[in-house]
Amino acid sequence: ATEMTLNPLRMMLNEILDQLKAKDIASIFAEPVDVKEVPDYLDVIKHPMDFSTMKKKLNDHQYSNFSDFEADFHLIINNCLMYNAKDTIFYKAAQKLREQGGAILRHAQRRVELVG
Numbered sequence: 613a614t615e616m617t618l619n620p621l622r623m624m625l626n627e628i629l630d631q632l633k634a635k636d637i638a639s640i641f642a643e644p645v646d647v648k649e650v651p652d653y654l655d656v657i658k659h660p661m662d663f664s665t666m667k668k669k670l671n672d673h674q675y676s677n678f679s680d681f682e683a684d685f686h687l688i689i690n691n692c693l694m695y696n697a698k699d700t701i702f703y704k705a706a707q708k709l710r711e712q713g714g715a716i717l718r719h720a721q722r723r724v725e726l727v728g
C-alpha cells in the first residue's frame with residue numbers, strides 16, 4: 613500500500629483513541645496512576661501508560677504506525693492486569709476494555725490498511 617502521510621494516520625488514530633476512551637466510562641485509564649497515592653506502583657509497573665499520555669504522544673507525532681499505537685493500548689491493559697488483584701473493579705474493567713477495545717482496533721486496522 614502506498615505510505616499514508618503521517619497526518620491522515622494521526623487523524624485516524626485520534627478518532628480511534630476517542631472511541632477507546634469512550635469505553636472507559638469510569639475514567640480508570642484516563643490519567644496516569646498517581647504514584648503519590650500508590651507508592652509501590654512503579655516498583656511493579658516499569659512502563660506506565662494511560663489515555664492522556666497516548667493523546668500527548670499522538671499530538672507529538674510519536675506514533676508513526678498503527679501497531680505502535682496499539683502497543684500502548686495493550687500496555688494500559690496489561691499494566692492494570694498485572695498491578696491489580698483479579699477480584700478488583702480495576703482488573704475487571706481492564707478485561708472488559710480489552711474486549712471492547714480489541715473490537716474497535718480490529719475494525720480500525722482494516723480501515724488503516726484500506727486507506728494506508
Ligand SMILES: CC(=O)c1c[nH]c2ccccc12
Pocket residue numbers: 640641645646650691692695696702
Ligand atoms: C489503572 C489502574 O491500575 C489504577 C487506576 N487508578 C488506580 C488507583 C490505585 C491503583 C491502581 C489504579
